Amino acid sequence: MKDDNFLKENNARHLWHPMGAPADSHGTPPKIIKGAEGVKITDIDGHSTVDAVGGLWCVNLGYSNNVVKEAIAKQLYDLPYYSAFAGTSNPPAIEASYAVREFFDADGMTRVFFTSGGSDSVDTALRLSRQYHRLRGEPTRTKFLSLKKGYHGTHFGGASVNGNNRFRINYEPLLPGCFHLPAPYPYRNPFNEADPAQLAQNIAAAMEDEIAFQGANTIAAFIMEPIQGAGGVIVPDASFMRLMREICDRHGILMISDEVITGFGRTGDWSGARHWGVQPDMMTVAKGITSGYFPVGACMVGDKVADVFENDQTGEAGIFHGYTYSAHPVGSAAVVACLAETQRLDTKANAAARGTQLYDGVRKLAEKHDIIGDVRGGHGLMTGIELVSDKAAKTPMDMATMKKVHEATYQAGAMVRLGAHNVLMSPPLTISEAEVNTILSALDAGFSAA
Numbered sequence: 001m002k003d004d005n006f007l008k009e010n011n012a013r014h015l016w017h018p019m020g021a022p023a024d025s026h027g028t029p030p031k032i033i034k035g036a037e038g039v040k041i042t043d044i045d046g047h048s049t050v051d052a053v054g055g056l057w058c059v060n061l062g063y064s065n066n067v068v069k070e071a072i073a074k075q076l077y078d079l080p081y082y083s084a085f086a087g088t089s090n091p092p093a094i095e096a097s098y099a100v101r102e103f104f105d106a107d108g109m110t111r112v113f114f115t116s117g118g119s120d121s122v123d124t125a126l127r128l129s130r131q132y133h134r135l136r137g138e139p140t141r142t143k144f145l146s147l148k149k150g151y152h153g154t155h156f157g158g159a160s161v162n163g164n165n166r167f168r169i170n171y172e173p174l175l176p177g178c179f180h181l182p183a184p185y186p187y188r189n190p191f192n193e194a195d196p197a198q199l200a201q202n203i204a205a206a207m208e209d210e211i212a213f214q215g216a217n218t219i220a221a222f223i224m225e226p227i228q229g230a231g232g233v234i235v236p237d238a239s240f241m242r243l244m245r246e247i248c249d250r251h252g253i254l255m256i257s258d259e260v261i262t263g264f265g266r267t268g269d270w271s272g273a274r275h276w277g278v279q280p281d282m283m284t285v286a287k288g289i290t291s292g293y294f295p296v297g298a299c300m301v302g303d304k305v306a307d308v309f310e311n312d313q314t315g316e317a318g319i320f321h322g323y324t325y326s327a328h329p330v331g332s333a334a335v336v337a338c339l340a341e342t343q344r345l346d347t348k349a350n351a352a353a354r355g356t357q358l359y360d361g362v363r364k365l366a367e368k369h370d371i372i373g374d375v376r377g378g379h380g381l382m383t384g385i386e387l388v389s390d391k392a393a394k395t396p397m398d399m400a401t402m403k404k405v406h407e408a409t410y411q412a413g414a415m416v417r418l419g420a421h422n423v424l425m426s427p428p429l430t431i432s433e434a435e436v437n438t439i440l441s442a443l444d445a446g447f448s449a450a
């Protein structure tokens with residue numbers, strides 16, 4: 001490893017970072033995170049903070065889970081790679097498929113297709129949903145419905161169903177046939193409706209209207225996050241996902257629950273769909289499936305979809321889709337160990353308790369700091385704080401102030417994430433009560449610096 005001077009000198013010189021402009025990284029070089037322990041990270045200057053981001057909504061077990069690390073290390077020596085394209089498999093992949101199926105049994109998921117991450121999983125789900133309808137004899141069903149403010153990754157399929165224009169406009173034209181409904185976002189919505197339950201009804205009506213306009217027989221699937229994460233931690237009314245499920249059923253549209261963030265305990269339940277009492281037709285997961293220790297994702301399907309593929313008589317059920325690293329043996333070993341640890345530690349219970357503590361603490365801070373326009377969360381360890389420069393007008397806070405808040409919070413002991421004018425938090429699910437209090441006091445200092 002080169003010395004610190006080399007690292008600082010070459011920081012962002014040759015590396016283009018995701019989700020930022022290269023020139024900005026030259027002006028303000030990214031923080032170099034050199035080490036981590038428990039739920040804390042340490043930068044190159046030796047400054048330690050609680051990681052309220054959980055890496056990127058993914059390090060659910062914290063940074064020190066040796067069971068997962070050892071499983072990865074051992075598998076590297078047993079079999080570092082072999083292809084899982086039809087014709088060959090490997091022991092950890094078989095074991096991981098069994099573990100994932102058991103984990104999501106209550107969600108009705110019975111088959112799994114492994115990928116290398118969330119974007120892969122979303123594109124897999126979109127593709128398989130089209131193929132499902134072709135196999136059933138309805139090849140006209142090719143369109144997708146989704147929600148504004150949704151985030152479904154950055155492949156062309158996922159970006160096309162994404163509901164935030166900053167992930168879209170530079171890359172247009174995107175996939176044709178993708179249509180977006182309003183987000184279940186009471187703070188801002190086109191109906192000017194602050195009541196979450198009424199807003200859910202309004203969006204359901206908009207969905208019925210869009211389906212009638214498009215023609216149900218042209219729509220393959222509807223994709224949604226049970227709680228929208230990257231879009232700002234937007235928590236829908238408890239009735240919302242069930243309403244969407246009923247509409248999908250009535251019109252023969254598959255429901256894809258994008259659980260890349262909400263899977264594996266983050267909401268206080270093992271899945272976001274389960275949190276809302278809904279069984280989707282397909283689920284996409286990643287992140288917490290290995291606690292971020294190895295890049296793995298998965299697309300799961302329930303019996304309704306599986307039966308059509310497995311009992312096909314048309315000869316067209318070949319899944320001509322997949323990735324070199326699908327069902328990677330090292331990734332699969334990480335999945336097996338991570339799911340076992342996730343269950344042993346019952347991380348969902350801690351996520352629920354610490355999530356409530358964080359949410360209540362931030363709501364208290366909102367009484368003190370006028371720049372807090374909206375606080376969202378209260379369902380596990382996902383909390384969003386929307387900052388405004390004028391509370392009455394709900395004017396989004398400018399980026400310079402957001403960066404000031406971010407830096408002051410970091411210096412005071414917590415790494416948080418910015419998403420436009422939102423402060424987003426998704427700490428490891430293993431976080432302690434004292435560490436949540438550290439986040440809250442660091443935020444207090446951050447908001448005071450605005």
Ligand SMILES: Cc1ncc(COP(=O)(O)O)c(C=O)c1O
Pocket residue numbers: 057117118119120122151152153154225229230258259260261286287
């Ligand atoms: C809900 C959701 N879907 C998909 C993705 C894309 O996952 P990845 O970044 O692993 O491709 C993300 C990433 O944050 C996500 O939050």
